[in-house]
Amino acid sequence: MKYKKSKFLLIGLLVLSILISISAINATDNNTININTITANNTQDTINTQTSNNNNEKSIKSTIKSENKNKTVKKENTANNYEELYNTIETIKNTGTNSEETITLSPGNYNITKPINWGNTTQTTKTLIINGNGITLDGEGKYQFITVEREYTLNLENIKIQNCNSTYGAIIYNNGTVTIKNSTFINNTGKDHGGVNYNNKGTLTITHSNFTNNNATNNGGVNYNNNGNLTITNSNFTNNHATNGGVNYNNYGNLTITNSNFTNNNAQLRSGVNYNYGNLDINLSNFINNTSANGGVNYNYKNLTITDSNFTNNHVTNDGGVNYNNGNLKNK
Numbered sequence: 001m002k003y004k005k006s007k008f009l010l011i012g013l014l015v016l017s018i019l020i021s022i023s024a025i026n027a028t029d030n031n032t033i034n035i036n037t038i039t040a041n042n043t044q045d046t047i048n049t050q051t052s053n054n055n056n057e058k059s060i061k062s063t064i065k066s067e068n069k070n071k072t073v074k075k076e077n078t079a080n081n082y083e084e085l086y087n088t089i090e091t092i093k094n095t096g097t098n099s100e101e102t103i104t105l106s107p108g109n110y111n112i113t114k115p116i117n118w119g120n121t122t123q124t125t126k127t128l129i130i131n132g133n134g135i136t137l138d139g140e141g142k143y144q145f146i147t148v149e150r151e152y153t154l155n156l157e158n159i160k161i162q163n164c165n166s167t168y169g170a171i172i173y174n175n176g177t178v179t180i181k182n183s184t185f186i187n188n189t190g191k192d193h194g195g196v197n198y199n200n201k202g203t204l205t206i207t208h209s210n211f212t213n214n215n216a217t218n219n220g221g222v223n224y225n226n227n228g229n230l231t232i233t234n235s236n237f238t239n240n241h242a243t244n245g246g247v248n249y250n251n252y253g254n255l256t257i258t259n260s261n262f263t264n265n266n267a268q269l270r271s272g273v274n275y276n277y278g279n280l281d282i283n284l285s286n287f288i289n290n291t292s293a294n295g296g297v298n299y300n301y302k303n304l305t306i307t308d309s310n311f312t313n314n315h316v317t318n319d320g321g322v323n324y325n326n327g328n329l330k331n332k
Helices: 002-070 081-096
Strands: 077-079 102-106 109-111 114-118 125-133 136-138 146-148 153-157 160-162 165-168 172-174 177-181 184-187 189-192 197-198 202-207 210-212 222-224 229-235 236-238 240-244 248-256 261-263 266-270 274-283 286-288 291-294 299-300 303-307 311-312 315-321 323-325 328-331
Touching: 002 261, 077 081, 077 125, 081 109, 081 114, 081 125, 146 153, 146 184, 153 172, 172 266, 189 222, 202 222, 299 303, 303 323
Parallel strands: 077 102, 102 125, 109 136, 114 146, 125 153, 136 160, 146 172, 153 177, 160 184, 165 189, 172 197, 177 202, 184 210, 197 222, 202 229, 210 236, 222 248, 229 248, 236 261, 240 266, 248 274, 261 286, 266 291, 274 299, 274 303, 286 311, 291 315, 299 323, 303 328
Antiparallel strands: none
16 A cells, blocks of 8 residues: 555656646747847847948938039139130030139230130030230231120130220120220220120120220220110220210110229210210219310210219310210219
């Protein structure tokens, strides 16, 4: 009987031991599954992080590439003679990617061989700056220098231009915007209008420049302003000639003159200096020894305002020693 009890006890202990072992194995398996699950999740996080980093790097590289593409790289344009100047402008018209280009001329004298047209570009450049660097440009009595088309801009600086010849505007025919500064113009001839400039519905600004011995067969020994805007500041006009308007012929335009000097200019019929059929404002300027048959200085048909200006020894053979007025005249 004792033997049977011991046998049952032994069997019970054996069963208990087996149950405990199975429980332990199950626990181990669960832990393994959890660990594997965590490891898999961590791996996925790592992949996601790497993907995100790669995308950020691609985005940064794309942005840098885009910025580099949009950067404007300006190169220095230089010319050593007139042919190089002409060809450089043609190259800019066909391949220029900047809104503005500058050409600097090397020292020396340049002879014009053909007129330049600034306009009709196939690219984006609309503004041309020519820094003359003190050179002399010579038209040899045969050529006009340049035409500026509508919506184009020319800035002309530090240059001397002489002996140009054309029917309208011996040097510049302007349909757009032109600024002239620190320059000199001598012995140029307009066979009809504008011994130097013909401004056709454009904007022309002249500052710190000198005009001597220029001539127009008909109107405007220096400037013919046709329904445009002409502004003259700190400039000198000497010995210029025309049939009407020894210096300026203002035709339905706006002409403003400030702090400038006009000496020994002449017109055969009307206005030794200014013929005005538009709006003319004269400020702080001097007029000396100018002559004409009528209107030694001004021949006015429209609106003329004169402020703080001096008139000395101006002469006429008929009427209006200083002003011949058929319009509105104000002296301030």
